[in-house]
Amino acid sequence: MELLLQFVLLVVGFVMLVKGADWFVDGAAGIADKFGIPQMVIGLTIVAMGTSAPEAAVSVTAALKGSAAITIGNVVGSNIMNILIILGVTAVITSVAIAKSTLKIELPIMLLITVMLMVMGYTGNEVSRVEGVIMWVAFIAYLTYLFIVAKNNPQPSSEEEEKKKSIWLLIALVPIGLALIVFGSDIAVDAATNIAKAAGLSDHFIGLTIVALGTSLPELFTSVSAARKGNADIAIGNIVGSNIFNILFVVGTSAIITPVVFESKFLIDMLVAIAAGVLLWVCTFKSKQLKRPHGAIMLVGYAVYFVYLLKFADKAAALIEKL
Numbered sequence: 283m284e285l286l287l288q289f290v291l292l293v294v295g296f297v298m299l300v301k302g303a304d305w306f307v308d309g310a311a312g313i314a315d316k317f318g319i320p321q322m323v324i325g326l327t328i329v330a331m332g333t334s335a336p337e338a339a340v341s342v343t344a345a346l347k348g349s350a351a352i353t354i355g356n357v358v359g360s361n362i363m364n365i366l367i368i369l370g371v372t373a374v375i376t377s378v379a380i381a382k383s384t385l386k387i388e389l390p391i392m393l394l395i396t397v398m399l400m401v402m403g404y405t406g407n408e409v410s411r412v413e414g415v416i417m418w419v420a421f422i423a424y425l426t427y428l429f430i431v432a433k434n435n436p437q438p439s440s441e442e443e444e445k446k447k448s449i450w451l452l453i454a455l456v457p458i459g460l461a462l463i464v465f466g467s468d469i470a471v472d473a474a475t476n477i478a479k480a481a482g483l484s485d486h487f488i489g490l491t492i493v494a495l496g497t498s499l500p501e502l503f504t505s506v507s508a509a510r511k512g513n514a515d516i517a518i519g520n521i522v523g524s525n526i527f528n529i530l531f532v533v534g535t536s537a538i539i540t541p542v543v544f545e546s547k548f549l550i551d552m553l554v555a556i557a558a559g560v561l562l563w564v565c566t567f568k569s570k571q572l573k574r575p576h577g578a579i580m581l582v583g584y585a586v587y588f589v590y591l592l593k594f595a596d597k598a599a600a601l602i603e604k605l
Contacts (some may be wrong), residue, residue, distance in 0.1 A: 285477065287397060291475040292474055294470075295468075296468025299499055303507040304459070305499070307381050308455055309452045310456055323428050324519075336581070337528075338528075341536050342535055348549060353542045354542060357528045358399075359551065360498055360524075361528055364525055365525070366560050366581065366587070367502070367580075368498060368502045368581060370578070370580030372505045373500075373577025374574055374581070378517050379517075380518050380570055381518070382570070387524060393563075395417075396555050399529050399552065401552075402544075403544030407546075408542060409544060411538055411540075411541060416534075418530070418534045421530035424526060464505065467500055469493070470496060471499075475589070501521060504520055505517040507522065518572070545599075546599060547598070547602065550598055552563075
């Protein structure tokens, strides 16, 4: 009976995620349309920050409880999954166009701050409070850049359906959708974890698969929903913005609360995160689109990384310790 309840909760969680993503994207896109704000900017800010809420909550709470060591694994693991799994799945479902500015500016920014995090963490075996402040300064600079982009590139309203909707309804859809996404993700993760434990799967396996994917479910459902609705800039901007937000805000805030431990084993994960970003850039540089074959390559890439985590991560960590 208990197992049946968990399956019911799993379905409820997924329904909340799907509906929440629909409302969230509708509200964000509608607001962007009414105020002439480029959808790319909305995707890189409101949607990205909103769907990163689970990662932010987990990392900041861990820092407050004195367990900041999990912050790096949470953020880096989420960033890798965001690109290889979320964009991979989205691209397999439907080809996604990528704005020129995303290729020329936002993606390089994402790669730069990923390298910055790796250097900060590896050189001192932690991200210090001072480095946390530096990340916050970079985060504010990033938001300033987005504001300038929005101001200099107003987008005229074009969707008749969105014009008919009340601005207050559109504004209400954003927090309601976000609440459904966050709570739906929590319910789905808890239910899936309980089902896995009942099936005799180890905590190690659960952490690498169900929990990791669960914290990225908001990004998955929001990106797929945005892509299917034709709001490609929100789909890509959501992931790129989420990754930037995860590093600058989540790690930065956690480090300001207490220095964030950077274990040597994270070095390879950081390199994988950088490689994932480079792969996204290479796949879309010429065509300006993330196509189905690219999505398949990304999913295969994550499968290889997953095998590494299960079979070789401990050996690699021991080797790095000796160097």
